[in-house]
Amino acid sequence: MTFYPEQLRELVEEFQEVEDKRERLEMLFELAEEIMELPADEWSEQTRVRGCQSEAHVRVSIDDGLVHVFGAADAKLVQGLMGVLSIAIDGLTPAQAVLIPADFAQDMGLTNTLTPSRSNGFRNMYDKVMNEIRQQSE
Amino acid sequence: MSLRDQFPILQREVNGYPLVYLDNAATTQKPQVVLDAMNRYYSQSNANVHRAVHTLAGEATEGYESCRSKLKQRFNADKVIITSGTTEAINLVAHAWGRANLEKGDAVVLTEMEHHSDIVPWQMLAEERGVELRYVPVTQHFTLDMDAFHHALEGAKLVCVVHTSNVLGVRNPLEEIIAASHATGAKVLVDAAQGVPHSTVDFATFGADFMAFSAHKMCGPTGIGALLVQPEAFEEMQPFMGGGDMIEIVTIEGSTYQTNEHKFEAGTPRIAEAIGWSAALDWMDSFDLDAEHERLVDIARWVADEFREMGMTVYGRHGPDDAAVVSFLHPTINSEDMAHLLDARGFAVRTGHHCAQPLLNRLGITGTVRASFYVYNTREEAEGLVKELKEITEKFA
Numbered sequence: 001m002t003f004y005p006e007q008l009r010e011l012v013e014e015f016q017e018v019e020d021k022r023e024r025l026e027m028l029f030e031l032a033e034e035i036m037e038l039p040a041d042e043w044s045e046q047t048r049v050r051g052c053q054s055e056a057h058v059r060v061s062i063d064d065g066l067v068h069v070f071g072a073a074d075a076k077l078v079q080g081l082m083g084v085l086s087i088a089i090d091g092l093t094p095a096q097a098v099l100i101p102a103d104f105a106q107d108m109g110l111t112n113t114l115t116p117s118r119s120n121g122f123r124n125m126y127d128k129v130m131n132e133i134r135q136q137s138e
Numbered sequence: 139m140s141l142r143d144q145f146p147i148l149q150r151e152v153n154g155y156p157l158v159y160l161d162n163a164a165t166t167q168k169p170q171v172v173l174d175a176m177n178r179y180y181s182q183s184n185a186n187v188h189r190a191v192h193t194l195a196g197e198a199t200e201g202y203e204s205c206r207s208k209l210k211q212r213f214n215a216d217k218v219i220i221t222s223g224t225t226e227a228i229n230l231v232a233h234a235w236g237r238a239n240l241e242k243g244d245a246v247v248l249t250e251m252e253h254h255s256d257i258v259p260w261q262m263l264a265e266e267r268g269v270e271l272r273y274v275p276v277t278q279h280f281t282l283d284m285d286a287f288h289h290a291l292e293g294a295k296l297v298c299v300v301h302t303s304n305v306l307g308v309r310n311p312l313e314e315i316i317a318a319s320h321a322t323g324a325k326v327l328v329d330a331a332q333g334v335p336h337s338t339v340d341f342a343t344f345g346a347d348f349m350a351f352s353a354h355k356m357c358g359p360t361g362i363g364a365l366l367v368q369p370e371a372f373e374e375m376q377p378f379m380g381g382g383d384m385i386e387i388v389t390i391e392g393s394t395y396q397t398n399e400h401k402f403e404a405g406t407p408r409i410a411e412a413i414g415w416s417a418a419l420d421w422m423d424s425f426d427l428d429a430e431h432e433r434l435v436d437i438a439r440w441v442a443d444e445f446r447e448m449g450m451t452v453y454g455r456h457g458p459d460d461a462a463v464v465s466f467l468h469p470t471i472n473s474e475d476m477a478h479l480l481d482a483r484g485f486a487v488r489t490g491h492h493c494a495q496p497l498l499n500r501l502g503i504t505g506t507v508r509a510s511f512y513v514y515n516t517r518e519e520a521e522g523l524v525k526e527l528k529e530i531t532e533k534f535a
Contacts (some may be wrong), residue, residue, distance in 0.1 A: 021153040021482035029475075029534075054474045055504070075474040111478070121474065 003099035034083030094137035155484030163510035175417035227350030227365035242268035301333030307463030358418035434462035
């Protein structure tokens, strides 16, 4: 079972309307600002997205039963995707948040999200966020 | 038909733009003759090798062994063990020679320039056997510290060195390394994955005891490579993998082994891949590799100079014997972003640590963008890359 929030669906559709991949990347880079920033002095081995080509860090907090994601990355592409994920899940309950599939980055025509690998910063970041939500809501 | 036109993949578009394939240090594209040879084997001659007497088995065996014959001829090598690639070839040395000849306290010399595949097998052996590993540092000029090498050599049993760095394109002073190693009684393993695609090596006079390389970096298929071994070192190797094809007689009490290269090729080998590689080797003879190499290094040198002028840092060197590899970093644009921006215009380049993390640690970086050129790349493609980098810099820096 998956859950595709309306704001995520709208974003994906917006990206799908743009034929040029570079334009899509530019749009994504602008979304890098959407994630609540995790300041560099809070980066640690616990926040590090492992296996990412670039330096990327995320932290999940669940306050009053709602998910909030903080993050930062050297690569604008990865931070932009953090921004998209943040738009999609910020303020959801953990039960809803973990149902968001990783497919959206692929649907946006940006990167392969299906295969975890050392070149797939987004997938590693997505997996880390989802695992943390599961662990914290257990 | 031009050399470039023989590669069907180069006709395709990526993200609406003509493909400019510049990730050749990772793997090269395959000419039509290689695709045809593999297809012909599967559609006409598919059978197992070295076993049956029927016609198909004979054709398959002939095709497989023709690869070995061509490798022996091309490299003037007496013993050619077919492996799955460079990584398996190096692991084979660690298991088949290392386990039989290295014991606690023996030293193996490596360099910081090695690919992970020439570090990790030795770390595993060191852990198992208590072998000492000594690493030769890389200087700020992207070369091996040869004073440190000579110092490290003292009492060492084996030296493992990369022919040409996959990150820097630097070709190491192998002749000096081999001569000095032999003078102190150490054997030498050369990781030639990046060297052999750009230059032919006379293995008999080159003098290295072992040389490993892969087919897929020289227009052959993935999944196959070779380990060349000098006769004396070959005699010091013990079988590593047991199974069919490597034995002479098997009884309940025990087994005896083949005495030739088959001793190290247990199981059904990579037949289609060997036939494809054989076709690639023939194809490589259809043009002047030395002249192509000169052309490509000229292109790489020009690209590197242009990049430096644009304010980028270039890691490596582009002398006549070095490889046509340009590793670079933009001062503000992240390397992963750069690769995606280039991909959006059809350029395939590599980013990341290139499986050489100790080298990047020494350089104080975590990754680079790498453009690597091969025989089908053109000056126009290089000019396109430089133009694209200028546009990206103007827009995103």
